[in-house]
Amino acid sequence: xxxxxxxxxxxxxxxxxxxxxxxxxxxxxxxxxxxxxxxxxxxxxxxxxxxxxxxxxxxxxxxxxxxxxxxxxxxxxxxxxxxxxxxxxxxxxxxxxxxxxxxxxxxxxxxxxxxxxxxxxxxxxxxxxxxxxxxxxxxxxxxxxxxxxxxxxxxxxxxxxxxxxxxxxxxxxxxxxxxxxxxxxxxxxxxxxxxxxxxxxxxxxxxxxxxxxxxxx
Numbered sequence: 291x292x293x294x295x296x297x298x299x300x301x302x303x304x305x306x307x308x309x310x311x312x313x314x315x316x317x318x319x320x321x322x323x324x325x326x327x328x329x330x331x332x333x334x335x336x337x338x339x340x341x342x343x344x345x346x347x348x349x350x351x352x353x354x355x356x357x358x359x360x361x362x363x364x365x366x367x368x369x370x371x372x373x374x375x376x377x378x379x380x381x382x383x384x385x386x387x388x389x390x391x392x393x394x395x396x397x398x399x400x401x402x403x404x405x406x407x408x409x410x411x412x413x414x415x416x417x418x419x420x421x422x423x424x425x426x427x428x429x430x431x432x433x434x435x436x437x438x439x440x441x442x443x444x445x446x447x448x449x450x451x452x453x454x455x456x457x458x459x460x461x462x463x464x465x466x467x468x469x470x471x472x473x474x475x476x477x478x479x480x481x482x483x484x485x486x487x488x489x490x491x492x493x494x495x496x497x498x499x500x501x502x503x504x505x506x507x
Contacts, residue, residue, distance in 0.1 A: 291329060292359055294322045298335075302391055304353055305337055309346070314338045314370055315393035323389040335365035336388050338398070342369035370398055378402070382410035383444050386457045404452050411448035415502035418445055422496035431488040442495050443479035446472065449502060472498065 302316050320334030321327040339346060347367075354363055366384060373381075385399055402410075418441045425434040450458045450467030458464045461480065468476050475498045478486050 291327070292322075292331075292333065292362070294318070294327070294333070297333065297358065298391055301335055301357065304357070305350075306392070308349060308353055309339055312340045313392065314340055314398065315395060316391045317388040317395070318391060319365070319384065319388040323387065330362070333359060333363045333365070335363065336384070337365070337367045338373055338393070338395075339367075339369055342367065342372065373398055377413075378406045379410040379413040382407060382448060383414075386447070386451075386459070387444075402451075404455050407448050407451040411445055411452055411502055414441065414445040414448060415499040418442055419496055419499035419503065422492045422499065426489070426492055426496075431492045435486075435488040435492055436482040438492060438495050439479045439481070439483040442475055442498065445499065445502060446476055446479060 298318055305316060306313050315336065315338035317323075317336035318334065319336055321331045322333060337350070350367060354360060357363060368376075381399060382402055385395055385402065388395060418438060421434065421438055421441065425431050425438070446464065446468060447458055449472075450456075450464060454467055456463070456467075458467045464476060465473065475494065478491055478495070483491055
């Protein structure tokens, strides 16, 4: 398993050495940030610069190529103005799922409202609904089921925030914020579909996504 503490310390040093005072934020999101990483999990590094150019993109690529575990490295990068112009529904998950290592997202992104969380839930549910239906009709459900379960977890987080005004950062908070009929979806989402039959599970996820779209319409 990757020593993410050591990796992020090196990453922070290297990006600050390369970009200096232009670095506004460094963070980590995804399974490593949540403490749920498994063997082979991606390293979702987040880098925000004051301004991000295509020359910076090439330089950043060289930096990442020199880092260990390059094949597992991915993440998010942009400039401050691009970040602030991004769809709030898209930014919702980035904001709450990112662990800060340098700087603060709060300095660049205003706090989210419950209505914005509803919009994030609608957007995520629409993508989940389409993804499940497309996989059932044109793909291989067994291949896409784990990623659809992961997407359902993010939709549930937005739904819970919209209901309570508080982001559910832990499993206990998720269970407390879910309605009884959503707990089966939560269980599939937490396990990434492990132990569930893919085709029937995919239809349950599509049904859940449809219910979110109807409720939030």
